[in-house]
Amino acid sequence: MTSDVPEAAKPRRAPRPRREITTAYVVTRIAVLAVTAAILVYAVPPLVAARAWIALAVLVAVTAAIVCLYLTRRLIPAKYLVPGTVLLIAFQLFPILYTVSTAFTNFGDGHRGDKQSAVTAIETGSVRQAPGSPEYTLTAALRGDELVFLLVDPETRRVQTGSGEGLAPLEGARLGVTGKVLAAPGLTVLTAPQAAARGAEIAALAVPTAGGLIKANGLSRAVEGRAALDYDPACDCVRGDGDTWTADEARGYFLNARGEHLAQGWQVGVGLDNFARVLTNPTISGYFAGVFGWNVVFALASVVTTFGLGMGVALALHHPRMRGTRFYRIALILPYAMPSFAMLLVWRDLFNRDFGLVNQSLGLTVDWMGEPVTARFAVILVNLWLGFPYMFLVTTGALQAIPRELTEAASIDGASPWHAFRRVTLPLLLVALTPLLISSFAFNFNNFNAIQLTSEGGPFPAENPQVGATDLLITYTFRLAFGTGGAQFGFAAAISVFIFAIVALISVVTFRRTRRQEEVYA
């Protein structure tokens, strides 16, 4: 951040700039150090408190590297690139890499956590109240420093203390109307807030009995329960209810002899299975060509129509004697200013056969979203509406950057306006906008919302509920990964990798052709 230093006013000496120690130089270096120090002061203590030494080391290393970068005179491009890149890596690249890594696992509903959590869940879920045992009223108390349960049988009003060692009778306790213990000799009875503060200890205390364990159930009740299922590390299996389920590390389930599994599973690596599933799934392979074709048409049509219309109005307004441009511009960006999810829903209802405004105002009875051809037309139209203001804004900006002299020169040379546009304006616009057109293509290729919130992929033929006429690759494959049988993140990640490969391939090929352009105009 240069302050107003008369450096530029200094006498020229050499063709290559010689930089000297100026005030600006000093100020910026001090600023860098100050910011770094502030970050460290803020960021270090919590890491120390959490004993996150690795994170701390990383933090210090990164900060040092950044300081180093801004203190040195070299590595100028990096100075401009690092701030954005750091954030990009943390919040875009890391999520992508993590997602890709889940493609090699069975991560999804039923397989979210590790095996330990699954075992805990199986055991906790199988705890049944011991038959005939009382539903104790619970009061938490302290015996010295030790937490104990005071358990009152609501029928007999007999009081017992429960600790890690087991149950022991307690005499002389005074009971309140709710059946809770108010006072007991030699013990400190905890009030509700005191007990609440010790929630974790209360949850952890288990009082052994002949038939099982007494555990707290909230702050005021305790029950004697017994886990019907038990994990045995020796055989790596779960036993109980007269059956045995053995861990299957390939599937992340406990299986019994009949091949049935317990509901709770865990996440395991499955190698390339998800990728193989994408390739061999009959629904995916059977309809791939058709869906892919429509997907390309949809993405291309979206780019061409939005760019065409956006550029058209931008050009129409780009005229020195055009009046009312302020009003026009506002009207034209309004579609972009509305929350898109809301407007997609509105459009879907506008296209309703019997209730929609489109049919009503045109006097038609077309089932827009019910017939393949009209549904495809409708989703492209909706996408045009949503997207053209973006192109309009961008082209308006780009047009300003084209020196009017150039177009004027062309028209003096006797070129027709169309010719001037083709020869001068359009090529210059494309220099600035080609990459945007490519990324717009990529965006629309995967434009999940535009389909999901309007046609939902439909209409579907009666004989096939899996692939509809407006389905994109991403909507019909994600329906397989999420719509049926819970969320299968691993499978979805594998699908994403394939779709990414397709889009990236198309884009890179197109991108390579822009190199020439860039070198010509840069």
Place this chain on the structure above:
Amino acid sequence: MRNRTLGTAALATLTLAVTACGGGSPAPSAAPTGSATAPTAAPADKGGGQLVIWADPNRVKALKPFADQFGAENGVTVEVKEISKDNQQTFLTASQQGSGPDVMVGAHDWIGNLVQNGAIDPVNLTEQQKAAFPEIALKAVTFDGQVYAAPYAVENIALIRNTELAPDAPATLEDMVAKGKELKEAGKVKEILCLPVAQKGDAFHVYPIFAAGGGSLFGTTPAGDPDPKKVLLGSAESVKAFGRLKELGEKGDGALKTSITNENYVATFAGGRCAFLVSGPWAMGDVKKGGISYDITPVPSFKDGKPATPFVGVQSFFVAAKGRNKTLAQEFVANYVTNKDVAKALYDADPRPPALTAALQEVQAADADAGKFMDAGKDGFPMPAIPEMQAVWEPFGIAEAAVVKGGDAAKAAEAAQKTIDGSLKN
């Protein structure tokens, strides 16, 4: 459980960027460490006295006073947060990473999926507490022999009719369609029946009619639960039921139409342009706003049909298995929200019939609708909570939409069966 290593990995990737341009002048290694200046920015010592509840936007306000009261009684702070999108998945993901709530509010049919992910703990209700709920509510929150939630509202769909247009409750579906047609021909209404179908079908709303036609989704296990191994959508009975839907559809009577959707069906009825509405308690706000006189009766069956059983949904409180304060969460769910006042306050915020019998009786005294909905649902079928149900909704809906548009019933049923079989195999 919390994944510290991954968080660290995220930070670690930051270094990659920088190491790429290593070199330059030697660094005056990150100099000042303001040792005493920074009061250790307390890494939030939660766990002790905080209970976090997640609910959808409509219940947050109703829960707040009770949450505060509970907090005051137990000397803890209670935070009610609102989740508005993909609540179940957000809860699962957040729980898994350790930033989920202690108590979650949601529908009972989540239970199967929540259990297989180890996300919730059983809720231990006493015999006395259990007796305070109707049987169907308890059955709905019981999964694999274990109670997994405290129910607070029971809801199901019923037939709501405009008593000015149709004074008598139709005895059969045939009567209803005939009456609707008559009114439509007389120009009094625009639609015969307001039941949402939409382009992708609506399995929830059409289910009573499907059941009346003899169709069914799953076989039953010996214990009486839906058996995920026996999907019956393609069975001969179900094909016949799809055939009945086709007869009611666009190429037949015109009572079921894909143009009637979730967005317009209640409004059309409330505007008096339709004499019959199939919907639930959530529609009553709009119906009342429309200012028409109405009555609520069970959805009728076909003349020779099976009972038109609706799905029953039970709104519930869950105890998160990975919450930070499970003792308090258990206390809140098992002993606090099962109390009548909480049930009534939730009813006032969003009028769905309370699950507690005592609360329902009080509510009924002021609002007869609640009782009528309960009656319509008393033989209902709790929405299957098994995870396999997730594979059924969409294919079922698409098959429904296909036959309503005039498609072949046998083909649609067979395709749905095939799709479901295919996805359950995986």
Place this chain on the structure above:
Amino acid sequence: MRLALRHVFVLVVCAFALFPIVFVVSAAINPLGTLASTDLLPNGASLANFADLFGSDVHPFGRWFLNSVFIALTASFAGLLLSMSAAYAFSRMRFRGRRVGLLALLLIQMFPQFLAIVTIFIIFTEVTELYPAFGFDTAWGLILLYLGGALGVNTWLMKGFLDTVPRELDEAATVDGATHAQIFWRVIMPLVTPILAVTAMLAFIGTMSEFIMASVFLRDPGSKTLAVGMYGMIAGDQRNANFGMFAAATLLTAIPTVGAFLWLQRYIVSGLTSGAVKG
């Protein structure tokens, strides 16, 4: 070209742009506000929906509004700085890995994003614990998250524009002894105001309507943005009940955007015409 024709063309496009918005306006002033009203002129117009919106204690609309404007302004301004710097480096400097870097920026945008939610939880669960000020339910955390995406498309947009600015300008300044920072701030930045304005506009609008990330990030009713809060209004079976309010909110959402546009418009259209050819 004939002006009248231009007007006719633009008017037709405006009609297309406004068609569904007219419907939203009609729903917003319809006291029975539903998504289904087929009549454009509702039976009785009122501002009741707007009043409900600001009177509602379930939906603290005013707070959402301020949150959104704050987050959108901060994120778009900071994002603009980040992407402008990067674009300057990519356009004006030649270094190893430049093409690869550009390509990587383009490709990263193409990965389907919504599986990223799982990772967002992984990262921010940790952050919330260590640095609550940047954790869940905070505007700053969300802004940080948005800045991760700042380099994406905006860098490309600005680099494209910078490529059309003649290099002679900064070469001349280099010869004059200016440092790279001086060229960046004093020569390049003033030249590209229209582009900055357009990009700022796009970033602002993008942040205002983003809701997939925000909806998992913001759970306190008071911390929500407009998009998240409004989605909650029509989520699930509440769609009908709140649609009138929702439509009213949709219209009000457009106000900051239109305001920002009015403010930036003069930079967009006055910009560069004088500057570009001087060098």
